[in-house]
Amino acid sequence: MQINVNGTQHEVDVDEEMPLLWVLRDELNITGPKFGCGIAMCGACTVHINGQPARSCSMPVGQVSGLITTIEGLGTPDAMHEVQAAWVEHQVAQCGYCQPGQIMSAAALLQMNPNPDDEAIDHAMSANLCRCGTYPRIRAAIKAAAQNIREKSA
Amino acid sequence: MKIKLFLLKTAALILMPAFFATAQSVPVQPDEISQSRAAEAWSKVYQVFSHPRCANCHVPDDNLPRWSGPSYGKTSVHGMNISGGQSRIGVETVMCSTCHAHSNSDEPHGPPGSPVWMLAPVEMLWWQQSSKQICEQIKDPTRNGGRTLEEVAHHIQEDELVHWGWDPGKGREPAPYSAKETADFVTLWANAGAPCPE
Numbered sequence: 001m002q003i004n005v006n007g008t009q010h011e012v013d014v015d016e017e018m019p020l021l022w023v024l025r026d027e028l029n030i031t032g033p034k035f036g037c038g039i040a041m042c043g044a045c046t047v048h049i050n051g052q053p054a055r056s057c058s059m060p061v062g063q064v065s066g067l068i069t070t071i072e073g074l075g076t077p078d079a080m081h082e083v084q085a086a087w088v089e090h091q092v093a094q095c096g097y098c099q100p101g102q103i104m105s106a107a108a109l110l111q112m113n114p115n116p117d118d119e120a121i122d123h124a125m126s127a128n129l130c131r132c133g134t135y136p137r138i139r140a141a142i143k144a145a146a147q148n149i150r151e152k153s154a
Numbered sequence: 155m156k157i158k159l160f161l162l163k164t165a166a167l168i169l170m171p172a173f174f175a176t177a178q179s180v181p182v183q184p185d186e187i188s189q190s191r192a193a194e195a196w197s198k199v200y201q202v203f204s205h206p207r208c209a210n211c212h213v214p215d216d217n218l219p220r221w222s223g224p225s226y227g228k229t230s231v232h233g234m235n236i237s238g239g240q241s242r243i244g245v246e247t248v249m250c251s252t253c254h255a256h257s258n259s260d261e262p263h264g265p266p267g268s269p270v271w272m273l274a275p276v277e278m279l280w281w282q283q284s285s286k287q288i289c290e291q292i293k294d295p296t297r298n299g300g301r302t303l304e305e306v307a308h309h310i311q312e313d314e315l316v317h318w319g320w321d322p323g324k325g326r327e328p329a330p331y332s333a334k335e336t337a338d339f340v341t342l343w344a345n346a347g348a349p350c351p352e
Contacts, residue, residue, distance in 0.1 A: 026277075036163045039264040040253035041234070058265055063256045112245070123247035126235030 003064060005030060008074025016062025020054075021045045023061045024070060032071035032100045043128030046101035048074075053108040071100035074107060083107045083150075086145035094132035097143070102128050106142050114150055116142065192346030195339040200285040202336045205329040207319040211273050212280035217242065219273060220281060225326040242273035251296075261311030266326065268318040282287065290348035303344035309335040 003010050005028060012027050019038075024030040024047070033056050036044030040055035048058045050066035075081035080088070083106045089130045102125070108125040109116055116124065121139055130138070168346045202208060207225025213220055222229035239246035253270040258264070274280075277297040280288055291297045292306060301309060310316055311333055319329040331339070343349075 039259060039261050043262075052249055055253050055265075058253060058259050058261070059255050060257065109351075120247075122235060123237060127248060127253070 001061070001062065004066075005068045005070060006070060007067075012061070014061060017060045019057050020047070020061045020064055022066070023057035024068075025136065029068050030072060031090060034100060036041055036098065036101075039130075041082070041127070043101040043105060046104040046128065047071075048104060048108060051111060053105050058080065060109070069104075071103060074104065081107060082145040082148045083110065083120050083141070086141040086148065088143040089144060090137050092137040092141050094134050096131075098128065098130045098132075099134075102134075102138055106138070108144045109142065110146055110149060114153075115146055137139045168277060178180045189344040189349060192349050193351070195343040195346075196289060196349070196351070197285070198331060198339045199292075200288060202290050202319075202329050203280050204283070204285075205319070205327075207322050207326065207329040208323075209280045209282070211280075212278055213238075213273060214279055214281060215276050217273065217276075218253065223327055229255060238273040242275065243271075258321070260324065262325060264323075265325045266318065268315050270315040272315070286351045292350055293350070303340060303348055307337040307340040307344070310340060 001014070001016070003012060003023065005024065010028055012023055014023055014027060018054055021033055021035060024033055024034070026030050035057060036042035038057050040058040043054055043055065045057040046053050046056065048067075048069040049059075049064055051069075072115075075084045083103050086098065087093065087103060092102075105125055105128045109121070111150075113120055113124075114117040118139065125135075125138065133136055164333070173312055195320065203212075206220075206226075210220040210222055217240065219236065219238060220229065221232055236244070237247045238244050244250045250271045253265045255265070255267040256269045258266045278291065278299070280291075283291070293303065295301065298306060299309075312315040312352055319335055330334075
């Protein structure tokens with residue numbers, strides 16, 4: 001079957017029921033999305049499908065239609081996405097394991113809502129867990145990224 | 155005289171059972187039979203509509219999906235601060251489709267799924283509603299999606315998300331009966347005038 005990840009078309013020979021996360025990590029060696037809970041409860045595996053966040057650990061690859069974006073495709077070290085830049089600016093990560101999922105969820109939030117208040121952030125990000133408890137820095141980074149995006153588009 | 159008395163007693167013994175039989179089985183009007191069958195059919199429909207597999211997503215304007223029923227232990231709102239929002243599909247918060255795929259996860263406690271995954275429109279409230287309340291709602295086209303009762307029965311028989319209630323995935327109790335049986339109960343009840351409980 002064909003899947004498009006970060007703008008590149010891939011042919012993969014896998015069972016349609018295989019979770020997208022397995023295909024990304026084990027078949028394509030795209031290891032940004034992480035395995036956390038395996039049941040869409042922690043958010044570490046979050047990717048975008050056609051710009052919408054999706055938990056790749058619970059998404060059968062046969063059900064995916066459209067463009068897949070992982071943390072590797074959101075931005076690069078030389079050209080970071082605003083959310084990635086804000087994450088660096090605010091030094092959000094501690095252990096870092098959940099952060100690819102956090103960043104992907106935050107980027108999707110700002111796509112839908114360029115000026116989220118605390119309540120909107122809580123709703124959008126509560127299903128992304130961080131055992132290091134970096135939530136205050138996540139909130140600050142999202143607000144900073146939102147401001148940067150608004151200023152650039154003004 | 156003794157012979158007359160004997161004949162009278164015999165006649166009484168023969169006729170008395172017939173009298174009691176008549177007294178016990180008062181002729182029932184066809185209409186009453188239909189009403190009683192309709193009430194029974196509706197009570198089964200209510201068992202389905204009020205079952206957690208259905209009612210957990212027919213929630214009020216707090217837009218919060220419920221987790222309730224034997225599979226969940228105590229009743230609670232959906233974990234992780236999840237809200238369907240006014241869109242009832244999570245556009246304003248987190249899209250339901252972020253976690254709910256087109257099919258049930260096979261993993262224990264994994265997310266259930268269906269090609270369509272959303273809260274029912276807010277006017278179709280079933281969560282913690284009485285049999286009378288749901289009965290009146292389902293008959294009201296302003297609160298049932300503009301459907302006739304025939305269309306309601308068809309919806310039950312055809313809709314993918316409705317069907318999920320009978321195929322909810324590992325560890326979740328399905329709704330009682332079947333989609334076909336439930337649609338038949340609705341049809342029977344509707345054909346008898348769709349009486350609601352008092």
